[in-house]
Amino acid sequence: QVQLVESGGGVVQAGESLRLSCSASGDTFSDFVMAWFRQAPGKERECVAAMSRRAGTTYYKTSVKERFVISRDDAKKSVYLQMNSLEPEDTAVYYCAADSDRRKPGLSTNGNEYEYWGRGTQVTVSS
Numbered sequence: 071q072v073q074l075v076e077s078g079g080g081v082v083q084a085g086e087s088l089r090l091s092c093s094a095s096g097d098t099f100s101d102f103v104m105a106w107f108r109q110a111p112g113k114e115r116e117c118v119a120a121m122s123r124r125a126g127t128t129y130y131k132t133s134v135k136e137r138f139v140i141s142r143d144d145a146k147k148s149v150y151l152q153m154n155s156l157e158p159e160d161t162a163v164y165y166c167a168a169d170s171d172r173r174k175p176g177l178s179t180n181g182n183e184y185e186y187w188g189r190g191t192q193v194t195v196s197s
Contacts, residue, residue, distance in 0.1 A: 072096040072186040074166045079191030082156055086195075090151040092166030092188060099147040100124065103169040103177045105184060106140060106151045108162035108193075117179035118164070119151060127176055133159070156195045163190040 078090040090106065105120035119140035120129040128140055139152040149166060167184035174183070 072102075072168055072170065074168060074186055074188035076164065076166045076188040076191040079164060079193045081194040081196065084157055084195055084197050086156055087152070087154045088156065088193060090153065090164055090166075090191060090193075092149045092151075094147045094149075094168060094186075096147070098170065100144040101170060101172050102186075103174075103184075104140075104142055104149040105129075105167045105169070105177070105179070106149075107165045107167055107181055108160075109165070109190075110162040113162075115165075115181055117181065120177045120179060121149065122177040123172075129177060129179055153193070156193075158195045158197045161193060161195050163192050165190045 073095040074092055076092050103122050106118045107115050108118050109115040118131050121140045121142055137155045142149045166188040168186040169184045
């Protein structure tokens with residue numbers, strides 16, 4: 071069983087930065103596709119960023135592409151989301167997710183493809 075624990079959320083003003091961290095348990099972290107999703111009140115969950123195994127491929131939602139950076143440290147079994155120039159529209163609960171199915175190539179932005187989820191960390195951006 072894999073457990074994911076997010077940290078780093080908080081309340082910031084527009085234009086500021088936050089760095090989210092997600093630590094994983096388990097021995098095969100390097101085989102996981104990792105992603106960050108978010109869900110704002112009244113809105114559907116959406117994939118913000120994802121990174122394939124061994125950091126070969128990355129995905130960013132268009133609205134964050136120039137502002138967010140996903141990275142991973144397989145030795146530390148961790149994935150990060152550096153969020154710069156935050157906007158009020160970025161306010162949401164951010165979730166770390168892992169897909170351990172090595173049969174699938176690349177990465178997915180579909181949350182149903184990820185079997186492990188953290189509990190989420192709140193990010194609030196005030197204007």
